[in-house]
Amino acid sequence: MSKKRTKYTSAFKTKLVLELLQNESAIVQIASKHNILPQNLQNWKKTFLANAEIAMEPSKAVKEYKDELIKAQMRNERLTTLVGKVTVEKEWLAKKLKSLGSSNRKQLVDLKPSLLHASYSLSVNHQCQLLGVNRSGIYYKPKVNNTKQSIKNHITKVFEKIPIYGEKKVHQQLLEDGYKVSLNTVARYRQELGLKAVLAVKQVNTTIPIKAHKKYSYKLRGLNISHSNHVWSTDITYVKIAGGMVYMAAIIDWHSKAVLSHRISNTMDSQLVMGVLNDALEKHLHPHPHPHPHPHPEIFNTDQGSQYTSEIHTKRLKDLGITISMDGKGRATDNICIERFWRSAKCERIYLNEYQSISDLITDMDDYIEFYNHQRFHETLKYKKPMDVYQESIKLNQEKKKVS
Structure with missing residues (x-):
């Protein structure tokens, strides 16, 4: 069992040092008399003499102690402020890092960390702990699909x-x-x-009826429209350009949804509707193979606007034996096929552009309708293209008529 180390009081040490300083006995004698080691006595003397000045001028020692204490307190305050600042910055960065995805945080890891201080660097493992990422995933390189x-x-x-x-x-x-x-x-x-279809929606009304003009009943309710040139319909819409409004008229085939003709004018009159009608008839009027030609379409649907109820327009249709159909008053849904085309044209093209002139609008609409007829998929056609459906139906009808 080890012997406990003897502890000596300050008074005892001072007494022995003073006895030694009297220089009356040898150090070995004094040590032996008090049962201590000579080395201990020698060390106590050294310490006593080194601090003798304090005994002579205690106020100076106290002052120096106070000065050191004040300096230490100031250093402590600076360190406390620095630690507080670093803590706030760390918490702020930690919140920002949490908002980053795991893959982004992984990119922040330095796989070859440099010394941040003369004797300190952040290891990869410590970096991962600070960033909240799994170290095993740092070296993983995902395969590119x-x-x-x-x-x-x-x-x-x-x-x-x-x-x-x-x-x-x-x-x-x-x-x-x-x-x-x-x-x-x-x-x-x-x-x-992050891709979404670019669309816009607006609506205007172009139907201006005249009471004196004859109105025709709506012929499409419950009708099974089974082939191209069975039903055509037409309408007029406003288009805004720099300096004012212009008007666009179009004719559409109900079965195929193909736009058969269109025109743009700065006036909404009979010249506009007759122009688009004659243009469609010249392009798409297919005679019956039998000796007696049968004009197409069989039915032509419009709203009750004055341009369509005018004598010149209705006479042109009746002379060709085409049945005239007109929407009910205030029933835009009766002409839903052309209304849907207007919505597509405006949402997909017109509202996305600013036209400086009529010629700019004409060029852009020619381009859009070419796209609409020949490239654009149509959901109600089982994602076929309108003009393909139109031509296929015409060809099929002609073959049926030849056989009959």
Whole structure:
């Protein structure tokens, strides 16, 4: 069992040092008399003499002690302020880091950390702990899905070319371009890319009836429109350009949704509606193969506007044996086919542009209707294109008539 170390009081040490300083006995004698080691006595003397000045001038020692204490307190206050500042900054950075995704935080890790201080650096493991990421995932390099990236790139190209397409039409475009992909996948990729169809919606009214003009009943209610040139319909809409409003008239085939003719004018009169009617008849009037020609369309639908109830317009239709149909008063849905076309044209093109002149509008509408007829997928046509459906139906009807 080890011997406990003897502890000596300050008074005892001072007494022995004073006895030693009297220089009357040898250090060994004094040590032996008090049962201590000579080395201890020698060390006590050294300490006593080193602090003798304090005994002579205690006020000076106290002052120096106070000065050191004040300096220490000031250093402590500066360190406390610094620690507080660093703590606030750390908490702020921690909150910001939490808002970053895991992949972004992983990118902040320095795999070859340098010294932040002469004797301190942040190890990779410590960095991961501070950033709240798993160290095992730092060195993982995800495999690039080339097929996915290719599809995403093509979706972006379709959006840049046709920004009005929603996910269903984009999906149909990808299928046509040779990509094997589901609708849900296209929808998810578009969401990841942040792509949405660019559309706008406005409405105006162009129907101005005249009481004196004869009105015709609506012939399309419950009608099974089974082929192209069965029913055509027409309408006029406003388009805003720099300096005012202009008017656009169009004729559409109900079965195929193909736009057969369109015109733009600065006046809404009979010249506009007759021009678009004659243009459609010249382009799309197909005679019956039998000796007695049968004019097309069979039915022509309009609203009750004065341009359509005018004698010149109704006479042109009746001379060709075309049945005249007119919407009920205030019933825009009776002419829903052309109304939907107007919505598409305005949301997908017109409202997205500012036209400086009529010629600018004419050029852009020619381009849009070419796209609408020959490139744009139509949901009600099972994602076929209007003019393809129109031509297929005409060809099929002609073959049926030849057989009969």
